[in-house]
Amino acid sequence: MRRIGVLTSGGDSPGMNSAVRAVVRTAIHNGLEVVGIERGYAGLIHREFRDMNLSSVADIVQRGGTILKTARSQEFMTPEGRGQAASNLKNLDIDGLVVIGGDGSFRGARALATEHGVATVGIPGTIDNDIPCTDYTIGFDTCLNTVLDAINKIRDTATSHERTFIIEVMGRRTGYIALEAGVAGGAESILIPEVPFRLDEVVERLMRGHMRGKLHSIIIVAEGAGNVLDIGKYLQDKTGFETRVTILGHIQRGGSPTAFDRVLAARMGAKAVDVMMAGETRKVIGITAGEIKAYDIDYALSQHKTIDLDLYKLANILSI
Ligand code: F6P
Secondary structure (H helix, E strand, O other): OOEEEEEEOOOOOOOHHHHHHHHHHHHHHOOOEEEEEOOHHHHHHOOOEEEEOHHHHOOOOOOOOOOOOOOOOOHHHOHHHHHHHHHHHHHOOOOEEEEEEOHHHHHHHHHHHHHHOOEEEEEEEOOOOOOOOOOOOEOHHHHHHHHHHHHHHHHHHHHHHOOEEEEEEOOOOOOHHHHHHHHHOOOOEEEOOOOOOOHHHHHHHHHHHHHOOOOOEEEEEEHHHOOHHHHHHHHHHHHOOOEEEEEOHHHHHOOOOOHHHHHHHHHHHHHHHHHHHOOOOOEEEEEEOOEEEEEEHHHHHHOOOOOOHHHHHHHHHHOO
């Protein structure tokens, strides 16, 4: 192994830059050359390459987003696109590719390895925390803190106006962000796709709280759990409480990464380089019980990450 490539792909997440920095600097420390590929797989197909040195990753550990830029490439979904990507890697003498992204990006890495023999290692970078074989993805913690800050601010105005607030958070088809932010923010109800719910139960909770003198409420809804505008209207109609809906949107994807995400990114980036240098391929890096490990990509992609139902039950107890 002499030369590796690194790219970021899919939705960006805070800490991706810290991971790029870790990959570049540990690789150079170990005598490897590193090529940065811009705009994910799209840039791989269209030869958007730049040589990386120690200075290319200076002053980025604290920056959100990704200096390499990112994309969701439709072209890479086709065999022709992947063929072009593989031949570009070969022409540049790139022996291995580190892919920082979510499960769609990992599927792309696996396809490159299977169809063209490219050595690939994935690093989980997504705010959604929906990747199996890792307790945390890079960006999740920062996202949670962004959501928490928003909940705190919304609670101020909810209290002043004695209103119910419905806050939609991201997470695609999963409720990891909603659950943890909801617990941390003391939400009165948390609605996630993994746990079936009845809106009438939410109504009952709101009414019970009202009887006890609670004059405002925060309800966190994962984007995959339903339409927040419909939910807001239903709850307002049934309770008679003035209700507002806030969709947090893409602010959840930005911001300076937390210390947790930076350290996680540093450890995962370094591990990815170790794995490559050991001649391993088709791997995904994860952290489980505090330990950074490399998992077989087929295994990782065949697993289903389950939501912590005990935490969900606890949230209900605490918010009663
Ligand atoms: O996967 C990260 C994520 O932010 C999801 O939570 C969300 O559903 C999606 O990406 C939004 O994607 P886009 O930025 O392409 O609209």
